[in-house]
Amino acid sequence: MKKSIRRYFCNTIQTLLLITFLTSCGAGQSKEAAGNHTDISADLIWESSMELRYASGFGVDYYKDGYRLITVAEESRYLIVPEGKGIPADLSSGIVVLKQPIEQVYLVASAVMDMFVSLDALDAVGFSGLKADSWYIDEAREAMEQGKILHAGSYGAPDYEQILASGCGLAIENTMIYHTPEVKEQLEKLGIPVLVDYSSYESNPLGRTEWVRLYGILTGKEAEAEAAFAAEAEAFEAVEQEEKTGSTVAFFYITANGEVNVRRSSDYLPKMIEMAGGSYVFDHIGDEEETASSNVTMQMEEFYAAAKDADYIIYNSTTTEELSSVEDLLAKSSLLEKFKAVEEGRVYCTTKNLYQSSMKLGTIISDMHKMLTGEDGMTYLYQLE
Template sequence: MSGTKADDCSVAGFKSALESGAIAYGGKYSAPDYERLSASGCTLAIENTMINHTPDVKKKLQKLGLVVLTEQSSSEPEALGRVEWIKLFGVLFDKEDEAAHLFNEQKARVEQTSGLASSGKTVAYFYINSNGAAVTRRAGDYVAKMIELAGGNYALDDAQTASTSGSSVTLEMERFYATAKDADIIVYNGTIDESVATLNDFVGKNALLSQFKAVKNGNVWVTSADMYQQMTSTADIIDELHGAFTGDDASDFHYLRKLG
């Protein structure tokens, strides 16, 4: 069973399994269908860190006899640290060799890309929330590390993203503009905000955006909706970031699209 409905899933194979009924919807993480879970004989609940916000749900699942495993890959500071969680699932489901092979393959590809010459480009990564503020990632976060592995320089440093303890950092637009306006490239987080399809959509989010160097130079990209869900495609994502930074042909990109 899954805590995600088919309409909210952007991973094709998983979405298809939900639509066919091969995987059943078991309720949202914060409001599981306890009766269905119990009747199915389910013994293991794999949760992401959002379960920490609903401790009563975790307790009730445990009371029903389920082991609750909290998957914390999103807290990893390194991109390959996230991928390495596949080894845990290899242990759980008796596929250790397959998991190790997948991880080693991703590791080799990431090391190959990171060994290429730096693009010298400064990169800003963010989305605009409903209040018009920029939500970016902490310097040193795995997204920032992916940008660096791809040959980019993350536009914000530790001091500029030290306002919260989480991986996401919200900055008022004026402050964000002052620190990131000269970034060579903008990567807009379309995983969180899917409303940006064109450059006009992007600059319509906040008047200051039109003044960014990357906007003036037409170097604004948006991520796909499924980027965060594709940990086992980390090498592909880094390859595409490198291609965006160095001007490669982007016609066959899946995770990045240039806005025009």
């Protein structure tokens, strides 16, 4: 009963955060997201705001002499002070000061690790919320195995002593931290600033990737961030020019108890299928539910009725094991043998690192397009024989 009550309140908190985020951050509102904060200090001269292409949950204001103001979800503000520069004496209240270089970062938001990798900024990360064997990003796992990045506990149970002793300059959390607000309060009480990453709340998949520009500001790798984001945007835009295929796609995995887990229609993965030129087989599944969860669970018979005629099926191996053959898939449920995609040989599986590869969403969309058009050279999908 206690677990049910706790789960209810956790889901309620996530839903309220999502509603707040979506209503306050409209797509393409870069100036609004940034707040256009021109007068936060008499010592700072505002020059411009970052123009965002897809993201709406953060903003950046540029000031003379290299100062930057980051605003996240229109509520949290961080002044990035360049190395060797002073902190303005009359800075507006509520702004968190981050002096560069920002070192020994405690990185809990797993989607952000790939961004640090793309920036060649792993040396700024001192601690991880995941253990080494939970990382499918090679660079992150290897850094932990070599002792360059240490495990410092999950979002709900950090090793405060270890983090504090290292001189941690910043904790980067995901919104799960709001399930345990006392942890955020304790970190801040110890003098460790906390930045909550909202990239997973972006309505456009490339909006998630664009958050690399924020982390480029934090790490002093702005040029690298622009190049990394441009590469993924280019991969998507090349696909965008192609005609829609009209092919239907089911994306799912089977749980240990035989139920089928699919993505809500409003989730970013179904949107990526649409962007790749396909059509997600579930039009409005989960849209009526008031929850922040991106997943919907159903019985196999219900899944069969809705997805048996899908042109393609993609098995999601990110939370289970990678499959080696169609036989492996059919071992999970003999009912799958009757699916059109199985009969016609259009069965695919994701690699384990798909979810953690936040800097490859453009590439993943391109992979989906290659699947739909029968092309080779996919990175995050492979065909089951």
